Amino acid sequence: MAVTLADVAARAGVSSATVSRVLNGNYPVSTRTRERVLRAVAELDYVVNGHARALAAATSDLVGVLVNDVADPFFGLLASALQGEIGAGAGRPDGGKLAIVCNTGGSPDSELTYLTLLERQRAAGVVLTGGAVEDAAHSAAVAARLARLTSSGTQVVLCGRPPLALPDGPPVLASLVFDDRGGARRLTEHLLSLGHRRIGYVTGPPGRSTTRHRLEGHRAALEARGLGPDTPEGEAAERLIVAGGYDRASGYDAALELLRRDDAVTAVAAANDTVALGVCAAFRDRGLDVPGDVSVAGFDDLPFGIDAFPALTTVRVPLQEAGARAGRLVMGRSDPPPGGVATVPTELMVRASTAPPRDVRP
Amino acid sequence: MAVTLADVAARAGVSSATVSRVLNGNYPVSTRTRERVLRAVAELDYVVNGHARALAAATSDLVGVLVNDVADPFFGLLASALQGEIGAGAGRPDGGKLAIVCNTGGSPDSELTYLTLLERQRAAGVVLTGGAVEDAAHSAAVAARLARLTSSGTQVVLCGRPPLALPDGPPVLASLVFDDRGGARRLTEHLLSLGHRRIGYVTGPPGRSTTRHRLEGHRAALEARGLGPDTPEGEAAERLIVAGGYDRASGYDAALELLRRDDAVTAVAAANDTVALGVCAAFRDRGLDVPGDVSVAGFDDLPFGIDAFPALTTVRVPLQEAGARAGRLVMGRSDPPPGGVATVPTELMVRASTAPPRDVRP
DNA sequence: CTGTTAGCGCGTTCAC
DNA sequence: GTGAACGCGCTAACAG
Numbered sequence: 001m002a003v004t005l006a007d008v009a010a011r012a013g014v015s016s017a018t019v020s021r022v023l024n025g026n027y028p029v030s031t032r033t034r035e036r037v038l039r040a041v042a043e044l045d046y047v048v049n050g051h052a053r054a055l056a057a058a059t060s061d062l063v064g065v066l067v068n069d070v071a072d073p074f075f076g077l078l079a080s081a082l083q084g085e086i087g088a089g090a091g092r093p094d095g096g097k098l099a100i101v102c103n104t105g106g107s108p109d110s111e112l113t114y115l116t117l118l119e120r121q122r123a124a125g126v127v128l129t130g131g132a133v134e135d136a137a138h139s140a141a142v143a144a145r146l147a148r149l150t151s152s153g154t155q156v157v158l159c160g161r162p163p164l165a166l167p168d169g170p171p172v173l174a175s176l177v178f179d180d181r182g183g184a185r186r187l188t189e190h191l192l193s194l195g196h197r198r199i200g201y202v203t204g205p206p207g208r209s210t211t212r213h214r215l216e217g218h219r220a221a222l223e224a225r226g227l228g229p230d231t232p233e234g235e236a237a238e239r240l241i242v243a244g245g246y247d248r249a250s251g252y253d254a255a256l257e258l259l260r261r262d263d264a265v266t267a268v269a270a271a272n273d274t275v276a277l278g279v280c281a282a283f284r285d286r287g288l289d290v291p292g293d294v295s296v297a298g299f300d301d302l303p304f305g306i307d308a309f310p311a312l313t314t315v316r317v318p319l320q321e322a323g324a325r326a327g328r329l330v331m332g333r334s335d336p337p338p339g340g341v342a343t344v345p346t347e348l349m350v351r352a353s354t355a356p357p358r359d360v361r362p
Numbered sequence: 363m364a365v366t367l368a369d370v371a372a373r374a375g376v377s378s379a380t381v382s383r384v385l386n387g388n389y390p391v392s393t394r395t396r397e398r399v400l401r402a403v404a405e406l407d408y409v410v411n412g413h414a415r416a417l418a419a420a421t422s423d424l425v426g427v428l429v430n431d432v433a434d435p436f437f438g439l440l441a442s443a444l445q446g447e448i449g450a451g452a453g454r455p456d457g458g459k460l461a462i463v464c465n466t467g468g469s470p471d472s473e474l475t476y477l478t479l480l481e482r483q484r485a486a487g488v489v490l491t492g493g494a495v496e497d498a499a500h501s502a503a504v505a506a507r508l509a510r511l512t513s514s515g516t517q518v519v520l521c522g523r524p525p526l527a528l529p530d531g532p533p534v535l536a537s538l539v540f541d542d543r544g545g546a547r548r549l550t551e552h553l554l555s556l557g558h559r560r561i562g563y564v565t566g567p568p569g570r571s572t573t574r575h576r577l578e579g580h581r582a583a584l585e586a587r588g589l590g591p592d593t594p595e596g597e598a599a600e601r602l603i604v605a606g607g608y609d610r611a612s613g614y615d616a617a618l619e620l621l622r623r624d625d626a627v628t629a630v631a632a633a634n635d636t637v638a639l640g641v642c643a644a645f646r647d648r649g650l651d652v653p654g655d656v657s658v659a660g661f662d663d664l665p666f667g668i669d670a671f672p673a674l675t676t677v678r679v680p681l682q683e684a685g686a687r688a689g690r691l692v693m694g695r696s697d698p699p700p701g702g703v704a705t706v707p708t709e710l711m712v713r714a715s716t717a718p719p720r721d722v723r724p
Numbered sequence: 725c726t727g728t729t730a731g732c733g734c735g736t737t738c739a740c
Numbered sequence: 741g742t743g744a745a746c747g748c749g750c751t752a753a754c755a756g
Contacts, residue, residue, distance in 0.1 A: 052749035309671030414733035
């Protein structure tokens with residue numbers, strides 16, 4: 001059996017309450033007894049029982065972080081930064097909180113299951129990251145779960161997904177919204193200003209907020225150039241929107257499909273960097289040069305994009321900054337933005353994978 | 363306040379003991395009362411208190427996973443697979459266990475802190491992944507912590523680090539050891555058989571087991587070719603071993619250092635893929651062609667290596683498989699290997715970044 | 725400043 | 741089959 005508070009108390013010749021006090025440092029304790037207690041703790045190698053503490057104090061040091069895919073550096077970067085803020089790191093004597101990284105795999109059911117599990121653990125905080133599944137029933141279910149969490153004192157933060165109104169109880173602490181729409185728009189504007197007119201677009205997985213926002217940005221750029229869906233060119237552009245996912249393979253397949261729909265396509269914007277690399281690979285396999293024959297652009301600016309061939313033009317999403325901020329918010333070490341919603345800016349990163357189309361080249 | 367067992371019992375008109383029984387399904391309960399209870403649970407949206415349960419039953423559904431860097435796909439892949447095995451996924455009606463991914467950042471202190479935190483949570487299992495810090499004092503401290511964990515019933519699995527003897531109590535359940543040495547050896551043999559003689563090596567961070575094993579493999583290959591440290595060529599090869607880290611920047615710097623030591627170096631093996639990309643970038647910036655002027659190879663075979671320029675020759679480490687196996691082991695859904703130690707094979711992946719040196723080319 | 729006393733919510737004997 | 745009662749280990753009142 002593990003050693004308990006009572007064991008320490010017995011050894012130190014004090015009451016268990018006193019031991020609890022020196023351990024938590026909330027009450028005045030004489031230096032002499034404190035030392036005696038600390039010595040007993042050390043001698044017995046005592047470690048508090050987190051469950052007993054959580055039960056008695058009704059607080060826990062667990063923070064849940066829901067991600068769609070831990071293996072995706074997008075979430076790895078986010079989670080890493082977040083964890084650095086809340087975790088037991090250097091210079092955090094209290095030991096910090098424990099991050100529970102939950103991998104939903106993008107599955108709505110899994111998401112709900114994890115929220116229940118976190119409720120069961122009476123988590124101190126919950127951070128939902130990445131795009132949300134856009135389904136009314138599911139959103140309502142998530143909102144209901146979150147409402148129960150917030151009303152039992154759990155701090156909820158959204159990072160990379162739209163704000164969510166809760167049916168009742170305290171609202172979500174903060175929503176950090178990435179400017180996906182703006183970034184996508186600037187990216188397509190970049191392609192347009194290079195002279196491209198036949199621009200393909202590979203979307204993310206269906207029914208996700210990020211997928212929709214990025215696509216909306218793409219369309220907004222087109223429309224602003226007078227290539228709205230009511231124009232012939234706009235109509236053609238619509239036909240060059242191919243459904244994809246967030247993995248390399250779907251980018252590869254989508255590129256082939258694009259070629260099938262229009263083998264004179266001169267540029268492709270992809271839902272994210274991984275997809276973009278799949279697109280590049282497909283073009284390469286078809287004997288097309290990037291960006292000589294076709295320009296390709298990604299989204300997110302993950303580290304590998306710079307070493308890819310060619311170095312990927314993309315949109316930077318400040319994942320580390322956002323993750324760290326989410327961590328600070330959930331820990332209460334940072335004030336929530338006014339209105340509870342903050343927009344995280346994105347930035348166009350022009351590199352080697354985009355260039356003017358052949359016909360407008362000198 | 364959250365709804366408790368007693369609330370459910372009151373509503374169903376039974377005792378709380380009965381509710382507990384239907385929820386855990388360990389005792390016979392009449393169908394009629396079971397239904398009444400379940401209805402009450404649903405109506406009240408009851409969620410068990412994990413802490414109270416853990417306290418009373420002395421078991422928890424938390425599994426700690428220690429990683430050196432969540433943002434590194436190496437660990438992302440490992441953790442993802444592991445989590446898929448233990449987590450609350452589809453077809454796991456019991457809800458599975460919750461994975462607590464702890465980011466140590468490779469810091470020994472952080473590692474110990476997390477082990478304490480996990481002990482405090484009375485974790486059902488703990489998986490230590492990635493290379494171990496090779497320091498006698500630290501190893502002893504880790505062993506002591508693990509001994510206490512195992513003796514209080516926590517299942518401990520090592521994944522990607524050497525086996526560890528515990529001072530007392532039940533031993534570590536299993537150690538999954540990656541064949542880093544063998545892989546590194548085959549990689550350098552590959553470079554040698556291409557005709558390279560001036561081979562640089564960029565190590566991982568100092569004092570880590572993976573760093574040492576991979577370097578040993580490199581040296582073993584050299585020695586097997588008669589280029590042992592006692593020969594002139596071997597001595598030269600020793601001087602081409604540059605200390606690095608696991609990040610891209612250290613690869614970049616190391617490549618420049620290599621050039622400084624011997625600007626006629628024709629091949630470089632790096633501690634991992636990320637470092638290798640940094641090496642490639644440095645060479646490119648110096649106007650050197652890879653693999654025309656210099657061959658470069660990585661280690662791990664992370665997904666981005668295939669899209670890098672040029673596609674990276676590397677050694678595949680089956681991270682998903684190993685992670686999944688570690689997950690099954692810690693859950694007790696797989697038998698530990700005989701002796702508690704299993705070697706996970708690695709495989710040479712020859713791609714475009716390595717080629718014969720100029721002087722032996724046709 | 726310190727000891728005593730109640731629970732926190734649940735699992736689990738032991739009776740019935 | 742079911743209920744009453746106890747205890748898991750700790751914190752938070754309440755006294756002193």
